[in-house]
Amino acid sequence: MPSNGSSSAAAVWAVLRKECRSEWRTRYGLNAALLFAVTTLTAVSFAIGRLGNRTDLLAALLWIVLLFAALASLSHAFVREVEGRTLLLLRLVASPAAIATGKLVFNLLFLGVLELVTVPLFLVLMGAPPPRWGAFLGILGLGSIALGGCATLVGAVISQARGRGALYAAVSFPLLLPMLAAAVSGTRAQWEGGPVGSEARLLTAYAAAVVGASLLLYDRLWED
Amino acid sequence: MWRGLLLLWMTVSMVAAFTWAPLVPGLEETTRVLYFHIPAAWLSVVGLGWSMVHSLLYLGRRRIEHDDHAAAAAELGLLFCVVATVSGSVWAKAVWHSYWNWDPRETSIFFILLIYGAYLALRSAIEGEERRARLSAIYSAAAFVTVPFLMFVVPRIYFSLHPDPLINPGGKIEMDPRIRIGFGAMLVGFTGLFAWLLSLRVRLVRLERVQLEAGAVPGGSL
Numbered sequence: 001m002p003s004n005g006s007s008s009a010a011a012v013w014a015v016l017r018k019e020c021r022s023e024w025r026t027r028y029g030l031n032a033a034l035l036f037a038v039t040t041l042t043a044v045s046f047a048i049g050r051l052g053n054r055t056d057l058l059a060a061l062l063w064i065v066l067l068f069a070a071l072a073s074l075s076h077a078f079v080r081e082v083e084g085r086t087l088l089l090l091r092l093v094a095s096p097a098a099i100a101t102g103k104l105v106f107n108l109l110f111l112g113v114l115e116l117v118t119v120p121l122f123l124v125l126m127g128a129p130p131p132r133w134g135a136f137l138g139i140l141g142l143g144s145i146a147l148g149g150c151a152t153l154v155g156a157v158i159s160q161a162r163g164r165g166a167l168y169a170a171v172s173f174p175l176l177l178p179m180l181a182a183a184v185s186g187t188r189a190q191w192e193g194g195p196v197g198s199e200a201r202l203l204t205a206y207a208a209a210v211v212g213a214s215l216l217l218y219d220r221l222w223e224d
Numbered sequence: 225m226w227r228g229l230l231l232l233w234m235t236v237s238m239v240a241a242f243t244w245a246p247l248v249p250g251l252e253e254t255t256r257v258l259y260f261h262i263p264a265a266w267l268s269v270v271g272l273g274w275s276m277v278h279s280l281l282y283l284g285r286r287r288i289e290h291d292d293h294a295a296a297a298a299e300l301g302l303l304f305c306v307v308a309t310v311s312g313s314v315w316a317k318a319v320w321h322s323y324w325n326w327d328p329r330e331t332s333i334f335f336i337l338l339i340y341g342a343y344l345a346l347r348s349a350i351e352g353e354e355r356r357a358r359l360s361a362i363y364s365a366a367a368f369v370t371v372p373f374l375m376f377v378v379p380r381i382y383f384s385l386h387p388d389p390l391i392n393p394g395g396k397i398e399m400d401p402r403i404r405i406g407f408g409a410m411l412v413g414f415t416g417l418f419a420w421l422l423s424l425r426v427r428l429v430r431l432e433r434v435q436l437e438a439g440a441v442p443g444g445s446l
Contacts, residue, residue, distance in 0.1 A: 160355060171345065220283055
């Protein structure tokens with residue numbers, strides 16, 4: 001049904017715009033996440049100093065910094081609705097899948113902005129050798145989609161649980177482990193001049209599987 | 225009746241495993257861990273699969289019995305997973321001289337351990353039976369999607385020292401027939417034990433629910 005398809009696309013777009021607008025009004029989530037990312041980065045950089053040619057460590061630390069920043073902020077899109085008691089109203093005007101997809105796209109944009117600040121700072125502060133930009137950005141982008149997809153799904157689940165702050169990281173981590181391993185090894189390979197094709201394929205498949213499964217599962221998220 | 229048989233079966237196979245079955249050259253006395261470690265590892269995978277299948281069934285049918293099965297299998301799976309991890313780690317200390325070095329098998333069992341831990345922690349944090357069942361089933365289904373990827377990722381990154389190459393070179397099972405019989409008997413015994421414990425746990429959860437409902441109805445002025 002094309003009309004249904006276009007109306008749900010419109011709903012996703014509306015949810016996305018609403019997310020961006022309410023984030024822009026307070027900028028609470030973005031400010032907190034950016035500060036958190038910079039704090040993690042500073043702590044790592046202070047503790048280790050410039051790593052220069054240790055590309056194995058650089059790749060691992062880059063993804064750890066990004067993981068921490070993501071886990072500190074990506075459940076916010078759902079938690080905000082629960083804490084503000086606005087979820088019920090939102091559910092009246094849009095389907096669960098549209099709400100969740102809108103929030104997923106918002107989270108991916110959010111992660112993009114976060115990386116726009118964090119990644120250049122990381123490269124400068126750690127004294128990293130210049131990356132092969134195509135491969136580096138490719139792995140970074142695919143990894144971020146996989147990371148964002150997982151983190152959004154778990155965020156949706158965890159927003160309905162008690163003690164969500166501490167639990168969020170612990171519950172997300174098992175799902176993120178395969179993606180993190182592939183992203184780290186891809187980033188390392190890119191610095192060492194090796195091929196990154198298999199990691200890129202793995203991350204693509206992973207992102208597609210997680211986002212696809214999420215779209216099926218989001219319909220069952222709220223049924224009280 | 226069949227519980228008595230299970231006890232007898234496990235006793236006989238355990239005694240046989242320690243007295244009748246020979247040792248694998250190169251592993252010597254540490255061969256014996258095989259009879260406990262592999263069945264436990266097998267059951268931690270079975271428990272995970274059972275739990276995830278029942279989670280998917282719950283999402284499809286919305287019958288709370290499926291959630292009982294998913295939760296009970298996760299609890300028991302965690303128990304067997306700890307047994308497999310600890311026995312494997314002790315064995316690794318004896319043979320590889322290190323309790324833990326992120327061998328692929330260690331990585332995958334650690335991953336299973338993490339999923340169990342996260343699943344049970346999530347369950348304990350959600351209030352309301354229906355909501356708990358629904359959300360933990362969603363989490364379980366999501367974890368189900370990531371499992372095959374780990375199978376691809378891990379062997380690419382780490383190099384294995386796990387002794388199936390020692391026990392069965394070339395992918396064929398070339399164990400001594402006596403080891404194979406002892407191992408098969410222990411595997412059957414452990415699986416029977418798991419099935420029994422699972423049925424007990426599920427019955428217990430059901431009785432608790434009946435008791436809760438019986439208690440709630442007469443005083444139902446809330």
